[in-house]
Amino acid sequence: MPSYHDKVIHSLGIATLPDNFLGERKERSPDFLNTQQLSTIFTTIHCSIMSDLPKPVVFCGPSGVGKGTLIEMLMKRFPNDQFGFSVSHTTRKPREGEIDGKHYNFTTVETIKQEIDEGKFVEYAEVHGNYYGTSIAAVEAVRKESRICILDIDIQGVMKVKESSLKPIYLFIAPPSMDELEKRLRGRGTETEDAIKKRLGNAKKELDYGQQSGNFDRIFVNADLEATFEELVASFKEWYPELDEVAPDDEPKNCTSNGCWIS
Numbered sequence: 001m002p003s004y005h006d007k008v009i010h011s012l013g014i015a016t017l018p019d020n021f022l023g024e025r026k027e028r029s030p031d032f033l034n035t036q037q038l039s040t041i042f043t044t045i046h047c048s049i050m051s052d053l054p055k056p057v058v059f060c061g062p063s064g065v066g067k068g069t070l071i072e073m074l075m076k077r078f079p080n081d082q083f084g085f086s087v088s089h090t091t092r093k094p095r096e097g098e099i100d101g102k103h104y105n106f107t108t109v110e111t112i113k114q115e116i117d118e119g120k121f122v123e124y125a126e127v128h129g130n131y132y133g134t135s136i137a138a139v140e141a142v143r144k145e146s147r148i149c150i151l152d153i154d155i156q157g158v159m160k161v162k163e164s165s166l167k168p169i170y171l172f173i174a175p176p177s178m179d180e181l182e183k184r185l186r187g188r189g190t191e192t193e194d195a196i197k198k199r200l201g202n203a204k205k206e207l208d209y210g211q212q213s214g215n216f217d218r219i220f221v222n223a224d225l226e227a228t229f230e231e232l233v234a235s236f237k238e239w240y241p242e243l244d245e246v247a248p249d250d251e252p253k254n255c256t257s258n259g260c261w262i263s
């Protein structure tokens with residue numbers, strides 16, 4: 001799909017015009033569009049293009065429910081960077097090889113605090129004195145590449161997004177039961193006992209919020225992984241008809257006792 005940049009060029013029809021077109025035009029005709037008129041034209045074009053770009057999609061659900069697994073499968077079914085993740089901001093110093101704007105947007109505590117106060121961040125956290133966060137601009141940058149920006153965020157993040165200018169599709173992934181959620185968290189083997197208890201405690205509040213009507217566009221109960229994934233694929237094809245799909249038979253699969261998924 002054409003990017004924001006391609007669409008601006010196309011809309012203005014300036015791709016084939018000489019660089020000094022506006023300057024020359026103004027010399028010949030002083031009444032030619034003034035700055036304010038040009039600004040109105042640009043704003044109209046910008047708004048129209050932005051509204052055509054793919055909406056971001058929010059994945060929310062308790063830890064261990066399978067969000068990451070489903071997102072990975074989606075990216076395999078719809079390959080070639082049709083989905084993207086925003087570049088996070090951080091106030092920590094860049095490590096060797098890290099590029100500003102690519103691995104992180106490096107910033108200062110003073111700047112990020114001010115931008116958080118101005119409502120420019122969808123979510124943020126302070127970890128060991130450093131801030132990390134996702135800005136609205138970073139999400140819009142992914143949209144401008146005509147990619148579906150995936151936001152895997154918690155309930156607090158969802159509430160912030162709802163106050164922002166982003167108009168995403170909100171998905172909630174629910175477990176079939178609390179016992180099954182606990183089984184998955186333990187089975188993953190990545191958390192300490194304390195962390196598992198904390199996550200299960202949070203899950204109850206998250207499920208209450210997630211299942212309240214109107215908070216999410218669609219709720220998926222991730223019982224059987226393959227079945228949930230196919231439901232998700234059907235929804236994505238409905239929301240984003242332009243998505244290019246790899247035929248399921250062409251996808252290599254991995255199988256374990258948990259079932260099969262696409263590798």
Ligand SMILES: Nc1ncnc2c1ncn2[C@@H]1O[C@H](COP(=O)(O)OP(=O)(O)OP(=O)(O)O)[C@@H](O)[C@H]1O
Nearest residue numbers: 063064065066067068069184188222223224225258
């Ligand atoms: N439907 C399913 N049935 C059985 N196991 C599943 C299912 N979906 C995911 N899992 C397994 O559950 C575990 C947790 O999944 P995953 O890491 O994707 O969760 P998550 O929601 O992304 O968690 P977090 O928010 O903590 O990152 C993984 O081991 C995954 O393989």
